[in-house]
Amino acid sequence: MVVLLRKLRCYMTALLSSIIIVLLLYFQNSVLVFTDDSYGFISKKVQCACSICVTDRGNSHWFSERYDNKVPLLLNSTNSVLRANVSRWWKELQSNAGNYTEVVHQLFPLFPDKEHYSDAGPDRCRTCAVVGNSGNLLGSNYGPLIDFHDFVIRINKGLTEGYEKDVGSKTTHRIVYPESAVDLDNSTHLVLLPIKILDIQWLISAFTTKNITQTYRKVPSTIKANKDKVMILHPEFIRYVYDNWAEGHGRYPSTGFLTLIFALHICDEVNVFGFGATSGGIWHHYFEKILTSYETGVHAGKFENEIINRLQQENKILMHKGWT
Numbered sequence: 063m064v065v066l067l068r069k070l071r072c073y074m075t076a077l078l079s080s081i082i083i084v085l086l087l088y089f090q091n092s093v094l095v096f097t098d099d100s101y102g103f104i105s106k107k108v109q110c111a112c113s114i115c116v117t118d119r120g121n122s123h124w125f126s127e128r129y130d131n132k133v134p135l136l137l138n139s140t141n142s143v144l145r146a147n148v149s150r151w152w153k154e155l156q157s158n159a160g161n162y163t164e165v166v167h168q169l170f171p172l173f174p175d176k177e178h179y180s181d182a183g184p185d186r187c188r189t190c191a192v193v194g195n196s197g198n199l200l201g202s203n204y205g206p207l208i209d210f211h212d213f214v215i216r217i218n219k220g221l222t223e224g225y226e227k228d229v230g231s232k233t234t235h236r237i238v239y240p241e242s243a244v245d246l247d248n249s250t251h252l253v254l255l256p257i258k259i260l261d262i263q264w265l266i267s268a269f270t271t272k273n274i275t276q277t278y279r280k281v282p283s284t285i286k287a288n289k290d291k292v293m294i295l296h297p298e299f300i301r302y303v304y305d306n307w308a309e310g311h312g313r314y315p316s317t318g319f320l321t322l323i324f325a326l327h328i329c330d331e332v333n334v335f336g337f338g339a340t341s342g343g344i345w346h347h348y349f350e351k352i353l354t355s356y357e358t359g360v361h362a363g364k365f366e367n368e369i370i371n372r373l374q375q376e377n378k379i380l381m382h383k384g385w386t
């Protein structure tokens with residue numbers, strides 16, 4: 063009997079110690095927080111090595127409600143099967159949708175099939191510049207500041223040649239679709255935004271048969287780009303941005319808006335350049351004379367703009383609006 067009791071006490075002690083150790087481990091990253099009307103422990107896990115991290119929790123309820131770190135960002139061979147509701151929505155955006163399963167099967171023998179950007183953690187501080195194409199970049203002298211970032215993500219045809227002083231010269235990622243594609247240099251990731259299955263077919267063709275020359279309009283049959291750096295945005299990611307961030311406004315999100323949300327998922331700190339109008343309220347691309355409109359019918363520019371401003375108010379991004 064005594065032996066049994068002693069054994070039991072031994073077990074209880076061991077159990078209690080384990081519980082205490084687990085609790086200590088759990089709360090070691092917590093801080094005691096006092097606010098005006100309440101105080102308590104909030105779990106402040108160290109998210110990254112920057113001074114402010116995009117995903118720091120607890121500081122913006124608005125952001126946490128929208129941000130989903132589980133959504134697949136890029137297509138690969140293991141995540142390519144689409145949820146029925148994503149597939150339905152995505153196919154409604156296109157006419158004559160081809161056989162997605164067949165097309166996707168051709169993708170990953172051709173392009174790298176791996177997990178990207180899953181390296182977030184307390185030791186990483188990845189800074190990103192998202193560079194839009196707004197005329198407010200002209201005369202900004204932002205070039206050196208933009209190039210200073212780890213990632214410089216550009217959008218569609220936004221060129222650098224001749225505009226280096228204001229837009230920089232480095233490009234680590236360029237988000238394009240067939241109708242907006244341009245030649246890239248060898249160190250740049252081509253990130254395809256697939257609005258339709260034909261866009262994926264075009265990507266395959268551009269690196270193989272080069273026989274797709276037409277989507278809803280003429281497109282380049284091929285482009286210069288490093289095949290080993292090609293990435294394809296996941297249709298579920300496009301749907302997520304549409305639902306959670308654009309809140310169903312427009313038909314689908316604009317490239318600029320998608321790119322910005324993509325950056326929130328792969329970077330720890332996001333600086334935004336070349337978005338919005340000039341201070342005179344004029345919308346145009348820095349490399350073109352023609353005026354653009356932010357309400358195109360397809361995209362809800364006004365709403366997207368409000369969300370981008372809110373992201374700035376919530377300290378999730380820092381907008382650089384130029385001077386002109």
Ligand SMILES: *[C@@H]1O[C@H](CO)[C@@H](O)[C@H](O)[C@H]1NC(C)=O
Nearest residue numbers: 145146147148151301302305
């Ligand atoms: C799609 O369906 C899944 C459940 O299968 C659900 O969790 C998800 O929220 C739905 N997504 C959309 C965009 O409706």
Ligand SMILES: *[C@@H]1O[C@H](CO)[C@@H](O)[C@H](O)[C@H]1NC(C)=O
Nearest residue numbers: 159160161162163164165167
């Ligand atoms: C697409 O192709 C796959 C494999 O060839 C086939 O099993 C499937 O039935 C096709 N889907 C449609 C909608 O034609």
Ligand SMILES: *[C@@H]1O[C@H](CO)[C@@H](O)[C@H](O)[C@H]1NC(C)=O
Nearest residue numbers: 134135138140141175176177
């Ligand atoms: C594909 O991406 C998913 C995340 O969406 C990841 O869990 C998986 O490991 C990736 N597969 C490969 C082959 O890298």
Ligand SMILES: *[C@@H]1O[C@H](CO)[C@@H](O)[C@H](O)[C@H]1NC(C)=O
Nearest residue numbers: 247248249287288289290291
């Ligand atoms: C581009 O980079 C790849 C490695 O990613 C290399 O194999 C190839 O030779 C390079 N091409 C040029 C033209 O530098």
Ligand SMILES: *[C@@H]1O[C@H](CO)[C@@H](O)[C@H](O)[C@H]1NC(C)=O
Nearest residue numbers: 267270271272273274275276
């Ligand atoms: C391009 O070539 C492939 C294989 O040679 C063929 O299956 C496909 O139908 C062609 N596409 C066009 C648009 O000509």
